[in-house]
Amino acid sequence: MNSNHVDASIDEAAALWVVRLASGEMDAAEMARFRDWHGLSDAHRGVFDRERRLWQSLDGQRAAFVSATPAPRRRGRRWTMVARPRVWLAAGAVAATLAFLAPGMMIRLRADEMAGRGEVRTVALTDGSTAMLDSDAAIAIHYDGQERRIDLLQGKAWFDVKHGDQRPFRVAASGGVTQDIGTAFEVDRGAAGVNVNVTQGAVRVRGTASGPGMLLGMAERARYGDDGRLVRLKPGMVSSMAAWRRGLIVLDGRSVEEAIEEIGRYRPGYTLTFADLSAAPRISGIFRIDAPDEALRSVAQMAGLQVMTLPGDMMVLRR
Incomplete structure (x- = not known):
């Protein structure tokens, strides 16, 4: 394998990793695979940093292109890294689109270190x-x-x-x-x-x-x-304080909305609430980060809500 082919493979993979990071869909396992790839060599790190800087530079241009509401972020889809000839061109086009449309894309590209959803x-x-x-x-x-x-x-x-x-x-x-x-x-x-x-x-x-x-x-x-x-x-x-370091969610007199939002951050899918919670009791308790669905069911029981699970790890709480 000649050096040009090796360099092209690294370029392709770097461009695709930029797209994945920008998508906001990476779970802890995929983040670990990215860190393994990033740590393979100085060449991998250098090419990735170059690609990331390229898309960071688009941040100042977004206002000229964006006028509509950003597209919603999808969760749960798994991508496989496959190097194909000229795939970096397609990846670049997708990354350019994400630069203008994806929520939080620029944060993910600015980050040197980040945790996946549900990861500490x-x-x-x-x-x-x-x-x-x-x-x-x-x-x-x-x-x-x-x-x-x-x-x-x-x-x-x-x-x-x-x-x-x-x-x-x-x-x-x-x-x-x-x-x-x-x-x-x-x-x-x-x-x-x-x-x-x-x-x-x-x-x-x-x-x-x-x-x-x-x-x-x-x-x-x-x-x-x-x-x-x-x-x-x-x-x-x-x-x-920072009880999440020990794998715990500590709620002390929080509203039901706040409790659902806090616990929902550790779930892989969306959590939706359809109910008037203005008269709901305050929530206090200690819950496990690695069992967010169980925690949400407990909060739902305290608030008199029903729980419905849907495909794609979506959970709905309603009266």
Whole structure:
């Protein structure tokens, strides 16, 4: 096999992996296969990074092409990586379409590390620190001579910071920054804002990169939104903070809608609710991440809902 054929095979595979990552359909097993392929050689990593940068560059052009509602994301379909002559052209066309249409595509292409849906993943950082990623979480890593910065692109991540490095360790999310002072902490980036929970030591949180800081110690919490307004929350129990690291979902007085949404993040398929839940009781309990359907049935029973399962791992909760 000549070197040109080898290079072409790597190019084809890299383009197809970009498409798969952009699709948002990869489960934990496929993510593991991707990491194995990515780690085969410097050539594999270099070609993949080149392809990813190409599609990242499309982000600034999307507004000129997109005017309709993004296409819904499909789940559960399995793709097989097959190298065919000129397949990279077709893959490039699909990736270009996804750049304009697929929800969250650019987040997946920006990410250096991410967890699949339903996966909790541990990432060893080059400075000896550890990042744990919750289901569907994604981070970009920026280490240089001045700082160690992690961009939390989506989801929840917990960090155990290695000390002895003079560079500050910072986690950026939604315009704000959390800086380690000597600690382990969780950052949760959601639609309603960013929550910071300290499980050990202390951090300084800023709602904006240059805004006033708030010092948080162990068991203390804070939240900030897109407006950068920083709010100190009631201290929590360390044992319930980032409980997903131990395979648990801890709900404490959450609404039924919030409980369903939180548990549903660990399911491979869609979870739909058709009911007026305004008078439903608050939900408290501890559930297992690896048994989300069982957890949802328990919540449904508490709320007086019926559960119906449909093909494609879809679950419907209704009166």
